[in-house]
Amino acid sequence: MKYIHRFLEERIRHTFERGKSVLLLGARQTGKTTLINRFKHDLLISFVPPDIRQQYEKSPHLLRGEVEALAAAQASGLAARQAGKRPLVILDEVQKVPVILDVVQDLIDRGKANFILTGSSARKLRRGAQVNLLPGRVVAFRMDPFSLQEFPAQDLNERLIYGSLPGILAVQPLADREADLESYVTTYLEEEVRAEAVVRNLGSFARFLELAASESGGIINLRKLSQEIGVSHTTIGAYYQILEDCLIVERIEPLTQSKTRKKLTKSEKYLFFDLGVRRLAAREGTRLSRDAMGRIFEQFIGLELLRFAHAKGRGTKIRFWRDPDGPEVDWVIDKDGAYTPLEVKLTAHPAPGDIKHLEVFLSEYKTAKQGFIVCQVPRKLKLSERVFALPWQAISEVLAGEAEN
Numbered sequence: 594m595k596y597i598h599r600f601l602e603e604r605i606r607h608t609f610e611r612g613k614s615v616l617l618l619g620a621r622q623t624g625k626t627t628l629i630n631r632f633k634h635d636l637l638i639s640f641v642p643p644d645i646r647q648q649y650e651k652s653p654h655l656l657r658g659e660v661e662a663l664a665a666a667q668a669s670g671l672a673a674r675q676a677g678k679r680p681l682v683i684l685d686e687v688q689k690v691p692v693i694l695d696v697v698q699d700l701i702d703r704g705k706a707n708f709i710l711t712g713s714s715a716r717k718l719r720r721g722a723q724v725n726l727l728p729g730r731v732v733a734f735r736m737d738p739f740s741l742q743e744f745p746a747q748d749l750n751e752r753l754i755y756g757s758l759p760g761i762l763a764v765q766p767l768a769d770r771e772a773d774l775e776s777y778v779t780t781y782l783e784e785e786v787r788a789e790a791v792v793r794n795l796g797s798f799a800r801f802l803e804l805a806a807s808e809s810g811g812i813i814n815l816r817k818l819s820q821e822i823g824v825s826h827t828t829i830g831a832y833y834q835i836l837e838d839c840l841i842v843e844r845i846e847p848l849t850q851s852k853t854r855k856k857l858t859k860s861e862k863y864l865f866f867d868l869g870v871r872r873l874a875a876r877e878g879t880r881l882s883r884d885a886m887g888r889i890f891e892q893f894i895g896l897e898l899l900r901f902a903h904a905k906g907r908g909t910k911i912r913f914w915r916d917p918d919g920p921e922v923d924w925v926i927d928k929d930g931a932y933t934p935l936e937v938k939l940t941a942h943p944a945p946g947d948i949k950h951l952e953v954f955l956s957e958y959k960t961a962k963q964g965f966i967v968c969q970v971p972r973k974l975k976l977s978e979r980v981f982a983l984p985w986q987a988i989s990e991v992l993a994g995e996a997e998n
Contacts, residue, residue: 597744597759599628600904601734605709606632608732609681614701614708618715619736620840620866621781624759625711626685628736632709635663635680640689653693656684657700664705680706688712701730716838735840738762738867740900742989749969749985753889754879756869770869771879778873786839792832797824801832805842806875809865810892812858812915833863841866843899848912848925848932853957858915864895883939891923891937894967894988898924898935901992909992920950922964926992932961933991941969948980955979965991 605615605628619625629637636659640646649655663680682700687693687710700706710731738757746752755761755770761777764770782802792798800822808818813833815826822829836842845862865871868889872879881889895911902909909928915921926933934954938947943966951964964980967988974982983991 596627596631597739599624599736599743600740601736602628602631604904604906605734609707612679612707614731615710616731616733617709617711617736618733618840619711619713621713621785622758622760622777623736623738623866625713625736627759629683629685629709629711632681632683634683634709635706636660637683637685639685640693641686646689649690649693653690653696656693656696660700660706679704681709682706683709683711685711686713688714688716714839716835735903737896737900737903740904740989741897741986742901745986749890750886753868753886753893754872754881756867756871758867758869761869767879771873774869774873777870782841782870782874786835786841792835794824797822797828798832801829802836802874803876805833805836805863806865806871807877808863809842809871809875810862810888810895812860812862814860836863841870845895846910846912848914848927851957854916854919856917858917862913864892864899866896868893868896887939890939890985894935894937894985895924897988898926898992901989905992914954920953922950922954925954930960932958934961934964935991936964936966938966938968941971943968943970943976943982945976948976951980952977967991 601617605617608615609632617625617629638645638649638656640649660680660682663682667678667680684693684697687697694710697708697710701708708731739759739762740757744757744762746757751767755767755774758777761770761773764773783799787795787798801818801824804818804821815829818829819826833842833844837844842863842865845864847858847861849857849859851857865874871892872889877885898911902911909926912925912927913921913923914925914934922934923937924935926935932954934951936947936951947966948964951966955961955964962979965983966976966980967983967985970982970984972984973987976982
């Protein structure tokens with residue numbers, strides 16, 4: 594499969610031009626290694642092989658010597674073409690050797706090198722008491738599976754069923770793609786993530802993983818899940834934190850500000866990072882009901898919104914809105930307090946009643962100018978004065994502001 598351009602590439606290059614280093618986080622097989630190999634580097638160390646990992650765990654100062662030698666060579670003119678530039682050092686899966694980050698911190702502080710640090714878990718990076726990568730010196734990015742803009746979907750149902758992981762998306766036949774997804778769930782989710790978090794009760798975590806995948810995109814009831822699994826609700830919360838730290842799920846917070854409603858939902862939603870991984874983790878087959886596909890389609894649009902927001906940087910948040918006694922809106926784009934509500938319908942013929950909750954939202958939030966039903970219409974259609982039906986292929990236009998023109 595030829596290289597597919599990733600939107601993060603320009604932002605990372607711009608970060609280097611500003612003299613900053615990069616922390617690139619993403620679940621396994623989202624394309625981090627392929628992306629970092631696009632950058633001409635002076636040193637690349639992967640901490641995946643156990644012998645390399647153990648070497649630097651025992652002697653993290655080895656990195657200091659290697660980088661200082663590179664910096665000295667450039668400063669002395671031995672690398673004339675690179676004179677005046679700092680060496681670029683890539684450390685792959687850096688969370689496996691968290692003690693190395695003290696050395697990285699020192700090298701960055703002294704201007705010896707720029708770094709690309711990649712990781713598939715933020716858990717150990719956050720828990721390492723000695724880790725303190727200076728804000729402003731290291732810029733963090735999140736790597737997702739392919740977005741629609743990066744790899745357009747020719748078959749919507751196929752994308753909903755199999756997801757968009759770069760290493761799996763192009764696999765043919767589909768039976769092989771299914772086998773690769775099953776392997777991912779077994780070897781990564783069930784074994785590696787569990788080991789990463791040092792989960793003691795393996796049976797309860799395995800059951801939680803299946804239920805969390807089934808509940809993806811829904812409003813979470815921790816007490817209900819705790820009763821089904823047989824552990825405390827605080828343990829369920831800790832399990833979700835593990836998945837969030839390992840970049841398997843993303844938490845979506847509700848919009849709770851309202852001048853007229855006092856009962857807006859305050860519980861979060863969690864979205865699995867890839868639809869194919871979610872389905873296999875939930876132990877679902879490839880033949881799903883229309884209702885199930887509708888729920889997955891809603892998650893698909895939510896993921897596209899998140900991926901666009903990640904790629905474009907800060908300033909945009911994805912939320913949802915729900916009054917338990919009344920209206921609800923699937924997704925709300927929050928651009929610094931300017932809201933755009935979206936309903937998601939797996940239909941090519943949105944009904945008049947589909948716009949009702951959007952109209953309520955628009956009437957209650959003055960910063961919301963337009964609302965959209967994202968569906969299977971062939972082109973943008975006006976449904977009311979401020980509500981439009983939008984093809985799912987054009988979802989990025991909403992975030993870019995183009996759909997409002």
